[in-house]
Amino acid sequence: MHRTHALLSALLAASLLVAVPGSGAAVETDYTLRVDTTRTGPSIDDSMYGVFFEDINRAADGGLYAELVQNRSFEYDPADNAGYTGLTSWAPHSGTVDVADDDARLNERNRRYLKLGLPAGVINSGYNSGIAVTKGQHYDFSVWARADRTARLTATVTDPAGTPLGDPVRVDVRGDGWTRYTGTIRAKRSTTTGRLLVTGDGTGTLRLDMVSLLPRDTFKGHGLRRDLAEKIAALKPGFVRFPGGCLVNTGSHHGYDAPDYERRRSYQWKDTIGPVEQRATNWNFWGYNQSYGLGYFEYFQFAEDIGAMPLPVVPALVTGCGQNRATDDPALLRRHIQDTLDLVEFANGPADSTWGRKRAEMGHPEPFKLTHLAVGNEENLPDEFFARFTEFRAAINAKYPDIVVVSNSGPDDAGGTFDRLWQLNRQAGVQMVDEHYYNSPSWFLENNDRYDSYDRNGPKVFLGEYASQDNTFFNALSEAAFMTGLERNADVVKLASYAPLLANEDYVQWRPDMIWFNNHASWGSASYEVQKLFMTNVGDHVVPSTATATPSTRTPITGAIGLSTWATAASYDDVTVTGASGETLFSDDFSGGDSRWTKSGRGTWNVVNGAYVQSDAAAEDTLVTAGDRSWQNYTLNVKATKQSGREGFLVAFGVQDTGNHYWWNLGGWNNTQSAVEKAAGGGKSTLISDGTRVDTGRTYDVRIEVRGRHVALFLDGRKWGEFTDDRVAEPFRQVVTRDTATGELVVKVVNAQGSPARTRVELGVPVSASARATVLQGLPDDVNTEFTQPIRPSTGQVRVASTFTHTFPPHSVTFLRIRSRS
The missing domain is CATH 3.20.20.80 (Glycosidases)
Structure with a gap:
């Protein structure tokens, strides 16, 4: 399948109510966009988007904060992360190296420090694959240090093999009181896998804390x-x-x-x-x-x-x-x-x-x-x-x-x-x-x-x-x-x-x-x-506008059934599916095994004592499915029992695949609430919810009635809730604003479908003959990466008039800045 239409097809397969164009990949859908320039809509604050x-x-350490040394103060602790020690991101280079926490500390909030039995040294690997430096750039080194005897401290950036990439910093640490020492390293080669090597020469004990390497070139x-x-x-x-x-x-x-x-x-x-x-x-x-x-x-x-x-x-x-x-x-x-x-x-x-x-x-x-x-x-x-x-x-x-x-x-x-x-x-x-x-x-x-x-x-x-x-x-x-x-x-x-x-x-x-x-x-x-x-x-304020909608296809909720758990062990029994006329579509009391169920590979599902049991209380999203993806207008009954774990159980319906379905999440969010969630293309949204919790060891009778796009849900014979999933996933959206400083109308159009949108635009006022267009366009599954950015803006001029026709490309966002002459 051509990937331009892959996601749209997935949405349709999930029985969503989707606005769709006519048949054929190149079909243009006709729209009309009317702008009422005689009226002024809401003002838009300068602070609206942030x-x-x-x-x-x-995002901070190893990110926006420019510090290149990870665990610079040796405070990493297994109480915070099971994989941490005081030497996380550090490695001994030579000599005796220990992390100490005693009365010689820098201060009460910076308790741990590095204790070197001289001569000795350590290496810091920074974040990601190492410390990145750029040839010709300066990097400011600093450290808090104390020594019981005068010691020579040397710091330099090396490659993984230990070859220096710049001139080292050398300072003499004098005195057994904490003092800040500084220096600058100028990189002679660029690398993304650098290391900071810090060594101490002499005899006795050298103590280090707050070892820092910051690029001099930072934002402002x-x-x-x-x-x-x-x-x-x-x-x-x-x-x-x-x-x-x-x-x-x-x-x-x-x-x-x-x-x-x-x-x-x-x-x-x-x-x-x-x-x-x-x-x-x-x-x-x-x-x-x-x-x-x-x-x-x-x-x-x-x-x-x-x-x-x-x-x-x-x-x-x-x-x-x-x-x-x-x-x-x-x-x-x-x-x-x-x-x-x-x-x-x-x-x-x-x-x-x-x-x-x-x-x-x-x-x-x-x-x-x-x-x-x-x-x-x-x-x-x-x-x-x-x-x-x-x-x-x-x-x-x-x-x-x-x-x-x-x-x-x-x-x-x-x-x-x-x-x-x-x-x-x-x-x-x-x-x-x-x-x-x-x-x-x-x-x-x-x-x-x-x-x-x-x-x-x-x-x-x-x-x-x-x-x-x-x-x-x-x-x-x-x-x-x-x-x-x-x-x-x-x-x-x-x-x-x-x-x-x-x-x-x-x-x-x-x-x-x-x-x-x-x-x-x-x-x-x-x-x-x-x-x-x-x-x-x-823009400074909204200019009222309207646009015609995309013709929509209304289909019933269609799909198979499923059972799942999330960080919980649970058992299920007596699963039945009946059609709207009372005919039996599916029945399983698990007396004959689980051969009718398809497993996702997550969790541990087995038939135990005549029930279907997911026994792994740590596994998440353990969905198993059964039945026919073409089912519609049916009633699902199942008995469900929580055995252990943080949450409750999930009963799915309208299942097309693991990324496109509905499920009734009973006892979700650490057993604080229950909700019906809809998964589409792998993403979820909540349709209805309440504070229902699930008791361990209690068997619940779950009934779900699917009729068209209406669903009613019953727990132990009492109606828990109902909803009608009839919203349209409209792919053509627009808004118009006015930039008072430039005198421009900003016409903003989103065409999130695989067909072009030929649109008659009615502005109702005289405008300049050309407008600046900025367009984002690509395939729906395009992703920007370090090495390729397929989604980038392109700009150009387009012909416009008081009334004009413009075709908005498939899968695009278009901004037209149109100068009004009135």
């Missing part, structure tokens, strides 16, 4: 990796949300607070400022350590450097991101509220205030002009979160009434938590609510009108995290189609940021991501190119 930075995928001289920072700056973001997401509000085995020297302290902004050698090194929710060399001061400074509004997120003392715990300690809550007030003072206070002085001492006497601050992220306990949020908001507004305090609506685009939090936010008159969702491309094509019905007088929306669940061009096209709806509703959606921002290709915890990199190169994904096109062509 970026969300979280230290995930090694502020310590950030230039190519990554420049790619972010090129987006011209209106805001920077930092420092996370899940990184911020998840607790630890110490809870939310611990002495400074304890491991796994929760993320607290005060740990991240001041001299870098006095900042904590801490466990990261995403499985590695963070040095805090990139801290709150650097985040504020970076936002200022790129002309963006800073938008920090502070913990609400209620966990999210799949965890469910609320801290009930009034004193701790008061302390965190005070820390947040101190944060505002750090950002905005005069240089002679307590925390403004600390900012000034770090080199920035002028305020950072903080206007927005978010409390919490993706909390799963809505009432507990909102009670604490209310206390934060009251304290902040009492002292700083001009600060917009941002709340949130949980981790999903719908469901019980979402509905409850929106109810609480509306009742309390919250100014702005942060929504998050990661869904399939079809969801984004189906939900362009999501914000059309939002209350214009209610809280404004901050879409703080969203993405289609892959990095192909088709994912980016679906996001572009959705973004036209964001702009059309700019009076409700005031801020929006794709997430996550950065991913080191060798340390990936999450995908998709906007910008990818390794130790020497970086490249924007297809989604980056879409975001950049929208973010640099926003």
Whole structure:
């Protein structure tokens, strides 16, 4: 099959309701786009589109923070990651090398150091394949050291064989008190596999800490990796949300607070400022350590450097991101509220205030002009979160009434938590609510009108995290189609940021991501190119417009059945499928084995005592399937029992394959809720959900009735819920804005289908004869990589008029900047 149509065919095979063109790959679909230039739509704030930075995928250390030495202070610990030791990324070169933690330490927050019995040496391998250096560039070396006898310290960059790649730094370490020593290495050869070799000559003991190698050429001289920072700056973001997401509000085995020297302290902004050698090194929710060399001061400074509004997120003392715990300690809550007030003072206070002085001492006497601050992220306990949020908001507004305090609506685009939090936010008159969702491309094509019905007088929306669940061009096209709806509703959606921002290709915890990199190169994904096109062509206000729709094909939900588990052992029995007229399509009581079921290869499935058992409580997505993919209008019955594990069980229907199906997820998300999810092209979206949990050892009667595109679900004979999946995955979307500075109409059209879209454009006003066109076009499964970027903008001139016809290419995003003559 030609890959231009592969994804569209997969969507059709999954029984989705999809808008489709006429037959034939080259068929042009006729559309009409009418622009009402006599009216003015919502204004679009300069800050509407921004970026969300979280230290995930090694986005900070080994990424945006330009430090080239990994584990520079020897604080890596197996309590943080089972594979860590104090010498992770280090290797002895010679002599006696030990990591020590005793009274000779640098300070209480930097407890461990390297102890060398001279003569001795160590090698650091950096991140990725090694330390990357470029011929002719300068690299600043520094180290904190002490010696019981004078020692000669030498540092140089070598290749893996030990050959020096630049002139070494040589310093004499004198005295047994901690002193910072510095020098510069100029690279004589380029490499991506370099090593930092540090040796000590002499006798006695040499102690080292905070071993650092930073390129001198950083973004605006502020310590950030230039190519990554420049790619972010090129987006011209209106805001920077930092420092996370899940990184911020998840607790630890110490809870939310611990002495400074304890491991796994929760993320607290005060740990991240001041001299870098006095900042904590801490466990990261995403499985590695963070040095805090990139801290709150650097985040504020970076936002200022790129002309963006800073938008920090502070913990609400209620966990999210799949965890469910609320801290009930009034004193701790008061302390965190005070820390947040101190944060505002750090950002905005005069240089002679307590925390403004600390900012000034770090080199920035002028305020950072903080206007927005978010409390919490993706909390799963809505009432507990909102009670604490209310206390934060009251304290902040009492002292700083001009600060917009941002709340949130949980981790999903719908469901019980979402509905409850929106109810609480509306009742309390919250100014702005942060929504998050990661869904399939079809969801984004189906939900362009999501914000059309939002209350214009209610809280404004901050879409703080969203993405289609892959990095192909088709994912980016679906996001572009959705973004036209964001702009059309700019009076409700005031801020929006794709997430996550950065991913080191060798340390990936999450995908998709906007910008990818390794130790020497970086490249924007297809989604980056879409975001950049929208973010640099926003306009000042919407110009009302309408477009005709693509003819749609309405087919029933069609597919086989399936059983699955996720981090849970469960058993199933008495599976029956009956047709709408009562005829038996399938029946299995597992008295004859499991030969009628197709396994995915995940999990351990066996017939045990007349039931079908998945016994691996750690395995995920263990889907097994049976039946006919052409089934429609049927009823599925099954008995399900959880045996052990974190979650419940999953019963699938409308199954075409492992990436295209529906399933009823009972006891999902660590057994905190239940939902029906739709998988399309491998990405999932939630259709309905509630707080149903699953008891271990209890047998549940599950019944699913599929009628056309309507589904009713019954648990132990009682209706649990129902839905009609009748949204259209419309591939042709548009929005028009006006750039008042240039006098241009910006016509933005997304054609996410495999056929050209011949379109009659009616502007209704005299315009210049030609317009500048910027186009992103490619095959739907195109992916940008380090070595090839098939998705890049092309620009040119096109003929236009008050009314004209333009054919928008298949699988494309087109922006026309048309100068009005009226």
